[in-house]
Amino acid sequence: MRRLKRLKMISPAVVATLGCAIITGWLVFSTPVHGYGNNGSFDWLLATNGLYWLKPSNHGGVTSQLGIMKYHNPLYLSHLTSQDLAIQLAIWFNRVFYSQRYFNLEFLGAVYLVLYVGSIFLFCRGLLGQRRRLRDYCLAGLVVIVLADTAFTLYFNSFYPEALAYILMIAVVGFCLYYLRYKTGNKWRMVFFTLLAALLLLTQESTSLLTLSLILMGVTFLTRSSQSMTVVVIIGLLMVGGFSANNLTRQNQAANKFQALSQGILLNQRPERAVKTANIEPQFSLLRGQAYFPNAFAASLPTDTLIQHRVMNQYDLPWLVMAYARDQQQFETLLDASATNLTLIKRQQVATVASGSTAHRQSLTTSFMLFSQSLATFFPRKYTFDCLMAGIVISVYLIDIWLRRRHHHPMGRGWLVIGLMTAVILVPVMSLFLYGMVDLASHLLMVVLSLSLGGLVLAADLMNHRLWWRWDR
C-alpha cells in the first residue's frame, strides 16, 4: 500500500505522457528504421521540399537516407501545406546537427515526436487533471494503449501527412479539454484554437473534411465570446477548409474526380445504370475499378482526350451525390466496405522496416498494436453501427448540455464530443463522394482517431460520474 502511495508521487498525466514518449521514442529511433514505406506519393512531397532519393526509390521498404537539393528547385514549396512546415523544420535541424547534403529521416521523426509528446501531455492534463486516484491511473493506461499504438506512430518516420494530422488532432482535442478543466484562457484562447484547427485543416486535402467537426468543437469557446468573433472564426475555418480541399495540383483534382466515378459509383454489379443518368456512353462502364494513374498497363489512359471529353466533362459532384441517392443499396454497400477499412488502421501493402535490413522486405512491425489489432478484429464492420453509436453518444451529450444549461452549470465536454462524433458520421460519406474507395487508410484515419478520442473522453466522464449534472455533487 505504501509502495502504491509512493507510485502516486507521479501524476497520471505524466505517467501517460512518459509511457507514450518511451514507446514512440523507441519506435522512432530504433534500428533498422521503422516507418511506413513509400506508396508512390512521396516523390512529389520530396520534390517540393527540396529532397531527393539517393537511390532510385523502391516501392517497398523504408528509406532513411535522402539527399538535400543543392541548386535552384522550381518546385520548392510550390504547394504549401502545414506538413511542409514540419519537414522544413526537420531539414533545418538536420542541417545544423547532421549534414548539409544528406537528410536523415529520423530528424523528421524527432520533430514529430516532440510535437506528439507535447500534445499528449496537453491531452492528458485536460482529460485526467491533477487528481491521483486509481481510476485516473487506469485511464492513463488506456490513453497509452490507444494513442501510443504503433499503427498510428509508424507514420512519424515517413512522409505521409497523416503523422501531423494525428498529432494536431490530439492537440486540438487536448486544448479544448485543458481549457474546459482550468478555464485559464484569456482572450487569446479562441485565436489559439483557430490556429491549431487551421493547421490541422491544412495538412492535406482529406483533413479539410473535418471543418464542420472543428467548428462544432469550437462552440466550447464561443459561449463567452462576442458574436462578431464567432462569425469571424466560423467563416475563417470554412475558408481555410475550402482552401485546403482545393490545395491540389490540377492532376490530383482530376484523379480524385475520375476515381470518385470509377472506384466509387461504378463499383457495382451493374455500373451501366449509374452511367446512364449522366451523359456518359454506356461503354465507359468498363472503366469500373480503373485508377487515374494505372500501375503498369491499361487499354486506354484516363488522360486520353476521348475519355476527358466523353467522361470527365460529363459529370460533377452534384450528379455523383444524386446517383448515390438513386442507388441507395450501392451507397450502403460502399459505406459498409469503408467501415470495414476504417478499423484497419495500419497501412497495408507497404513495408514498415528499412529496406536492406535483414528483415523480410514486407516485414511488418507488430509490437505494441494491441489497440489497432483488437479494433481490426472485434469492431463491427457496419457503417450503420458507427452511426448508431455516434448518434447515441451525441444524444447522451446533448442531454448533458441541456441539463447543464438549465441548472447553470459550467460548460461540459458536450460540444467537443459532438464534434468528434460528427466526423465519425460525415467523413466516410464525404470521402466517398469526393475520392471514391481510394486510399481509405489515409482518408479515414481521422475518423478512427475521432472515435478513439471521443471514446476516451466518454470513458473519463463515465468513470468520474461527470455526465448529467452529477459533476459537482
Added chain:
Amino acid sequence: MKLIVLWRVLLGLILSIGVGSMTTVANAQATANHPANILLVYDSQNIAQHGDRTLDLVQRELTGLNLSVTTIRLSDYQSGMINNGHYQGIVTLINWPNARIKQRAFINDRRHFTGPKLHIGALLTQDEERALGKVQSQPHQQFQLQFSQQKQWLTAQKSLPIIEKSPSSGTQFGTLMPQTTRQRNLPFGIIRHNQGFLPIVVPDGVAVMATVGLMAQLFSSDVPSQKPLLAITDITPYTNVAQLHHLIKGLVRTRTPFALSVRSLDHNTELAAFYRFTRELQYAQLHGGVVYFRPPLETGVQRLTQAELTALFRRQLHQLREKHVLPIGVSAAGFWNQSLSRQQAVLSRGNHALLLPNSDIMVNAKAPWQSSKMTHSRVFTSGSVGLPLRTIETVSQPRRLLFREPTVLLLRMPTSEVAVKSALQRLRQLNVSWLDPANSSAAILHVGATHYRYEAGRYWINGVVVHDLGTKPQRHVVASHQKESTVGLNRVIVWQTKALMWLFTIIGLSLTGLLWYGWRIQRRLFRKQKMRD
C-alpha cells in the same frame, strides 16, 4: 438451273487457283527458314526532328521483307562486328547529318565487307561515293516522286542529298521531279553492283514502294508483291459500339475486306458493355473482317516483366475466346519487335504480325525501346508494315497500289457519327483494291495450350474447325449480391455485429423513452410550481 451449275464450276475453278497460288507462297516462305540477317547502324535517334520514326520505319520495312534486323547505334559499334560473317547485309542510316557522327572502325569494316550495303541519307564516305557516284545536296524544295506509274508529292521539304549522275550500270528506283520544268529529273534510289543509296526514308506511299523495292532487290528478298490490307486501329472496349457497327456495316456493304486492331481488357469482362463490344467483333468476323489483338498500353513507372506480360496476354485472349472472338495475329508498335521481353511474351506467339508506327516521344523522355544497345527484330511469315491511310491519299492511282512487302493501311477509329460517314466516304473515293485476309497464308497463334489457326476464311482451335463463330456466347450472370464467406471467427464477428446493433438500437430507444419521460416529470413539476405561485 444451268446458270447455277456454271457459276459453281467457275467458283470451284477460282477457288482451286487461289489454293494453288497459296501453297506456292507457303512453299516459298518455308524455304526461307533462315532469313538473311541485316545489320542496321544509325548515327542518332534525333528525337527532336522525329528521327526515331525514320529508324522505326526502316526497321519495319526490313522486317516486312522477311529480313532479320540487328540494330545498333554507331557509337556502340565495335570493330570487327560485321566481319565475322554473321550478317548478309549492312544498312547505314544517317539520321542527323549536321552532327557528323563518324566512327573509323565501322567505316573500315564496311569498306571490307563484300555483301550488299545500303546507305540512307547524307555523309557518304569517299569509297561509297566512288562506288555510287558524286552526291550533291539539292536545295530546300518539294519533289514529286514517280515510281512504277505512281506519282506522289513528298511531304518532306528539306534539302536532299542526290546522286546527280545516274551511273550507267546502276538501277534506278524512283524519279524525283522538281516543281519547275527548267530543272532536270533526278534519281531517287540507286543500286550499283552491291551498293544501294537512298536520300531519305519517309512514310509516303510511293516513297515506301520505291524504298522497299530497292531493299528487296539489294538484299534479294523473295516476298511477293501484294495489295494493301485495310486496318481500323485504336479500337478499345470503350469505343462507341454503334459507331463501330456503322463503320463495319459500311465496309461490308462496299465489300471491303478489313482488319481490326483491338485492345481488350482483363477485368470487367463480365459486364454487359464488354459483351456488346465482343458481339460487334463477332459480327465483323462473320462479315469478312479479321481481328488483330493489340497488347495494352504500357503506362506508369512500372513495366510488366515477360512472365507477367505473357500471363496478361493469355488472360485477355482467353476472355476473347470465351466470347467467340478469335484474333489471327498480334498488332503492336514497332518497338515491341525490338525489345526481347515484349517480343517473346507476345509477338513470338504468332506468325502474322501487324507492326504499327511508334508513337511520338518527348525530347527528354526515355523511350521504351532504349532498353539495350543492340536489338534484334523477329521475322514473321507475314510481318505487315502499318502505314497511315493518309500516306497513300495523294498517290496518283490508288486503285493500282501494289506493295512489295505486306502493307497495312491504318485508319483510326472515328470518334463520332459524322466522322464515320466521312471515313467511309474517303475509302469510297480512294477506291483501292484491298487485300482479302482470307487469301493470305495461314495465320497461327499459339497461346498456352491453345492453338489458333485462320486460313481461307475459316477458324481452327487446336485443329478443330470452329463452327459456332456466330452463336451468342453465354453471358456469365453474376449474382447481384455476393455473399461474404462466413468462416470461423468471421462468423462470430458477423453475429457480434448484429447483436451489438440490436443492443445499441434498444439502448437508443430506451434512452429516448427515458428522455421523454423525464421531460414530462420536469414539466409537471414546473406546472405545479406555477400553480402554487
